[in-house]
Amino acid sequence: MIRASELVTVFVDADNTLWDTDRVFASTQLRLLHDVEESLGLTWPDEDRLQFVRAADQELASLHHDGLRYPPALLVRALSLALDGMDPVRAAKIALHGSEPAKIYADQEGVILNRYFQSLKALPQLKKGVADGLRQMKELNWNILMVTESAVTRARETADALSISQFFDRVLEGRKRPELYQRILKLVGSPSNAYMIGDQIDRDIAPAKQAGLKTIYFPGGFKPRWHDEEASPPPDFVISDFREAVQIIRLEHAC
Known part of the structure; x- marks a missing residue:
């Protein structure tokens, strides 16, 4: 049995992280x-x-x-x-x-x-390495949570259509504030190994860092002109292929 302290929990943003909404x-x-x-x-x-x-x-x-x-x-x-x-x-x-x-x-x-x-309503394409990366995470028995500020039904429908819904333990809807991550971590046993993968520094990375998660930035094609990345806390890691996140977390978890 995996203890809560050993469980890896991965929060993953949906739009422009899993699939190319932009x-x-x-x-x-x-x-x-x-x-x-x-x-x-x-x-x-x-x-x-x-x-x-x-x-x-x-x-x-x-x-x-x-x-x-x-x-x-x-x-x-x-x-x-x-x-x-x-x-x-x-x-x-x-x-x-x-x-x-x-x-x-x-x-x-x-x-x-x-x-x-x-x-x-057009179906977006998966971003690079997403299907393989999620499959590897599931094989490692990680807790994978999709978190979206859009409607849960829409996120689930898109995940179903793209054949990746089976990899997620939960699909969560809510504003990405530190309190959201902290509340969910308590529900899954307060694991010490928690990560957030997202495409926006201000809306994905910053609140996750405030909640104590390690952050992985997977840049998307859209960056709001009003957001100053230099003024925000930097992510812990930056990737260009979703599969890179698996390797990062594995190395971190092994330490």
Whole structure:
């Protein structure tokens, strides 16, 4: 029988750590821009269309009380203003405060948003080494916990579709605060060997470190412009392939 003090517990973030959510979002945002352009009969001339969308997107997220979960209708309105000649950052502020009349009719906006939400349902790809890494962890009898700030049902459905759900002992939903990790560690026996693998320094690594976990940073493709990594506590380890985490933890656990 494995004692609690010997058990290895691994918390793993979901979006952009297990699977590449950012690629789905990028494709969805480009589709949204195309639909707004068609509705207005205007075209953004620059080649870097994603940068154009994300200038407005990041401004909205930085100003809205719900951050990146702001209502996407705001992005539709910001892009419509920006396509008409307004700077994307200013357009986002105007859209948020509703100080300009909408340039797209409500029924057209509804169609655009329906397509947006349908596009977000696309199945993401697993990140490098995830399936093999999880399999190795399970063979080592480690306690593997998926932790997500999205809905548990969505995370489970994605894990099922990507054939990795069998590797997780639990799927947890909640804000990634130190208290979350501490509470779960008590439930699994307060193991001394606990790790967090995540793609965001501020939302994954920092709170886990505050809770006393060792942290493994697996960078994703998306970094919010408002986050200063140099001002945050550095991770204990950095990987470019999920399988590297297995080797790191094995060496740590053997010491």
